[in-house]
Amino acid sequence: MSLSIESQRVPALDLKAQYESIRDEIDAALRSVVESQYFILGPEVSGLEAEVAAYSGAEHGIGCASGSDALLLPLLALEVGPGDEVITSPYSFFATAGAIWRTGAKPVFVDIIPGSYNIDPAKIEAAITPRTKVIIPVHLYGQTADMTAINAIAERHGLFVLEDAAQAIGAKYHGRSAGTLGHAAAFSFYPSKNLGGFGDAGMVTTNDVELAKRVARLRVHGMEPKYHHHEVGFNSRLDAIQAAVLRVKLRHLDAWTEARRLVAERYKNLFFAEGIADKVVLPTEQADHYHVFNQFVIRVDAQHRDALRADLASKHIGTEIYYPIPLHLQVCFGSLGHKAGDFPLAEAAALETLALPMYPELTEAAQAHVVGSIARFIKAAAVGNERAA
């Protein structure tokens, strides 16, 4: 018996559908790790490191415990610490600024470009001081930041560029992959990312061999060789079960990325077909970018966004808000002294963005249900008319 479309549940993310499609490969990979009883680092992890580095076009990949650590470890390897400043976007997942804070350095925010949600290079130079050491551009939702402009600024001022590529594995900029667009990059394999493990995992990529060695040492308590500690590091190891799962999934990543792009294209067509493409702001792929759509994020007038989200939830359509509070207004960063109005474009995005269901297996029928439901809400609530008036 098939469900009627009106009662269809459309989750924001459906990891079970992906597992179903590769169950045999995954189960065999897991069984092989269990048989080996080799759980921490080891051949699966070094295999994944080589494969992710090759996939991105980087010379070195260093696996670690999470995407958050993949941001923190290179900052520490660069000896960023108290008295230093690191420039980043106020519109990202918390870990971007959290990593800066954990080193003792000060996060310095620069507002975003509304169309791409990424840091605005035109505003970076005004934020640079003699204490600035690093710029962390975030490739939000799966589209890279404007790296040509960012790298030019970094070069002029002798700054290091660390990509937050957590949402952007496979994304390209002028034909080059995320992970090779700065001096180093941080990837996350959190389950909801485009390449997601069965738990937490992350990786640093870089072409800088000294940096790679230091990150690799920091993830094992600063130890090299065994029981000789040069500095105090962390336990931030990647485990073999995660690596085995990720190696299987990496083989499917390009096909999944193409499927995500098709889902994005269908969403856009559906918004036009429903006659509501001008009532919301749809995501755009900028020239010379290859967007991998970790998220498909629309903007809706702030006075209707939360009501739309609740209406969709009542129809069992899952959505998310990435992110409802910009980083400069988080309570834990209160000592930075920011207030509402400091980064108005990030603040507006926080009130207006809505991420629709997005995963490679999402069907056209489910998407039609999502956009049809949005259209009914928008027409009933006259969304967008305030803006036009």
Ligand SMILES: *Cc1c(COP(=O)(O)O)cnc(C)c1O
């Ligand atoms: C997911 C994410 C992180 C952190 O990754 P974890 O693996 O969850 O620690 C960092 N930055 C961005 C932009 C992310 O989306």
